[in-house]
Amino acid sequence: MSKARAAIFERLNAVERPVVEVSEREDFSVFAWDKAEKIRRFTERMQAVRAEVHQADRSNWLDKIAEICQQKGLTNLLLSLTTEWGQAISQNAARFPSLKHYERSIEDWKEELFYQADAGLTSTLGGIAETGTLMLWSSPDEPRTLSLVPPIHIAILDTDKLYTTFAEAVQEQGWLEQGLPTNALLISGPSRSADIAQVLAYGVHGPKELVVVLV
């Protein structure tokens, strides 16, 4: 135990504890929106921050993604080989730009990841309608940098996993019970900044474009 730690705790513990009324703390925010309303709000918020939102379904989502890749002129697409989506795409590799699978530790191919990857494709844990937000949990299959380093991030969102608020999502998905991953992320648009004279600019350090495919 460090000396600083002991001294800090000694000072804090010496204080007669303030008694506070904290019952209001438990308020829980949730809305009674149906699925269509959730999709509408999610899309509206995402588009307001210049994210692209595409509608698809189980039968045509592969076409949609192939179309997006073509439209953006991607020469390669980085993705996981093991997720449901990643597998399906990999089985139809001929329809996509050259596929790269995130199989090695970042140290082994950092340069390629940083300077050659055109786009990263990820699944999502779900979405939040109120704020237009994607939820991602890092995993060995889909590492943190997959949604961070390539200039374009393509995310697939299962519309059954759209929640009205973050509070609802945390509760319904049992985040606490599951135990958090090393990195849980909320993403609400492409990287942006208004640090230069309050003028909004996109693509500062994270992806310049965020493309969401609703399935």
Add this chain to the structure above:
Amino acid sequence: MTTEFRIDVKKALGKSEVRAHFRKAMDTLMINRRNQFPDDAALQALRTQAQAIRANVLSKLPELLQQLETNLTKNGVQVHWAETTDEANQIVLAIMQKHGAKSIIKGKSMVSEEMGLNHFLEERGIEALESDLGEFIIQLDGETPSHIIMPAIHKSKEQISTLFHEKFPDIPYTDNVDELTASARRILRDKFYAAPVGLSGVNFAVAETGTLCLVENEGNGRMSTTIPPVHIAVTGIEKVVEKLSDIPPLLSILPRSATGQPITTYFNMISGPRKADEKDGPTEVHLVLLDNGRSRIYSDSELLATLRCIRCGACINHCPVYVRIGGHSYGTVYPGPIGTILEPQKSGLSVHGELIQASSLCGACGEVCPVRIPIPNIINRLRYDSVRKDSENTPTQDAGTKRKPLEAATWQAWSWAASTPSVYNFGGKTATQLRGLVPNNLGAWTSVRSAPKLAEQTLHQQLKALGVDHE
């Protein structure tokens, strides 16, 4: 009295272009915030909730810090404690030396500003590079932040264009914001690529799960905490919250109060270093918990409210003093109303005590504060601390040092006169009769104002003349 603060204020007031710039920026921020809260009842309910969450933390701070430490340690995060900024700097340095690191890349962190970390490391031959676009810009110009969430808000587009051109002569001059941003991206990418250590602040640290939460828009926070093999987070001991379920309400009110965004682009929740089967992320994560006066503030039941702050900057955006004098005039790490109450408490009234005079007590800060810190009351309390007799009854350092015997006696006499009707009425009448004798030159007061003129009759007399018997 010509102090450094007053000289700086005078200089700042003379720069009408910069003032216009601040006015415009703050107006935009105020409008953006207002648009985020169309329903006042909902806003008030959310403020009540946010206040309750933060007050709850303070009511059990030592227990929660212990829980946080236990859970972080369980998650593989190394926790360090620092009483002073110097200790915190030494901890960061020791970690860097252990890894033989010669540079560090930084996400935005006000606590690292509080520590003076960049300066400390540079003196020891270590490069500390800011990666937040605003911080990057002011670092290029050797400046400090003028706002806690928009550090380069004092700079115009033209100034930034010129600065970029000066510092990076290879890049053609441009005043196109997208191009400037793209240049910064390119320069910093290479730095992220190579950096051995990354540093960040913390917005909330969840005790229940051992999680460090960060809000940001640019992605530099994610880069700083993901790419380098070592991540060091620095924060104040008050930043802990108890439960994961406390996070959604705080995340809901913070960005809306700060920049008027419904949510920031990224909300990054870090619960540990890279696991054995993971392919990226730092292999070491450290958290440095800094006291630097906070536990002293904690000991006073009124001043304690200062520690509820979630550093949103709303009080700054709405402050009529800040908008006129700008952030640098304060001469402190935290400017505006939050700085006005925090800095004198941290460093003592003899260092930054003058700031408590730089307030009109208009109350705007207290009205917008998402955790309802009664900032004007605390300013008043610190003013009282500066002149109080029983300085042993407040934790504020240098309390009572502004107390002047003559002034104290005058106010005591005034209080006696005002509560003794015969004396008060006699005094009032005498004053109106002698009104011609008020000089036109009243020292500091008349240097920027005209001298007050007393009325011919006292208010009591005038009311009586109007036929009011019982005032």
